[in-house]
Each structure stands twice: as C-alpha cells, then as structure tokens.
C-alpha cells in the first residue's frame with residue numbers, strides 16, 4: 001500500500017478538487033474503443049487506508065431491442081464475473097493484517 005507523501009497525499013493522488021471528503025482520488029484513466037465502448041477508472045484511497053478501483057463503463061448497444069437486451073444480459077454476467085474475481089483477490093489472507 002502506498003504511504004502518504006510529504007504533502008499528505010499519495011503519489012498517485014490527483015489533488016485539487018478530486019481529493020477530499022476523506023478520500024484521495026487519482027486522475028481518470030480512460031480506455032476508449034473507437035466510439036463503441038469506454039471505461040474510466042479512478043483509484044481511490046479512503047481515510048481508513050483501504051484502496052479501491054472505481055470503474056465506469058459505457059458500451060454501445062445494438063439497435064434492436066431484443067439484441068440490446070441480450071447484450072445487457074451478457075454485459076451483466078461479465079461484470080458479475082469481474083467483480084467476483086476482484087473481491088476474491090482482495091479478501092484478507094491468514095497471517096496478513098486485515099485492512
């Protein structure tokens with residue numbers, strides 16, 4: 001885990017208006033796929049010291065309603081898998097201090 005620098009921020013904190021309310025927040029990291037999909041990731045550290053990744057995803061949907069709904073079902077399944085995998089990786093391990 002990164003320690004706070006001399007100015008009290010982490011070395012990745014965006015400072016300014018992004019940092020406040022007990023959280024350090026990084027600049028946005030954008031992944032853009034040619035107008036079809038976009039993800040924005042922000043690294044966050046709360047005042048308890050726990051760190052998180054906040055991710056906002058925007059995906060172009062198919063023009064037909066049924067195709068769009070199938071796409072949404074697939075997207076939700078993929079997100080469930082991603083969130084579950086991340087939660088398992090972040091769980092405390094025996095012998096390590098809880099965070």
Ligand SMILES: [Zn+2]
Nearest residue numbers: 009013019024
């Ligand atoms: Zn900060």
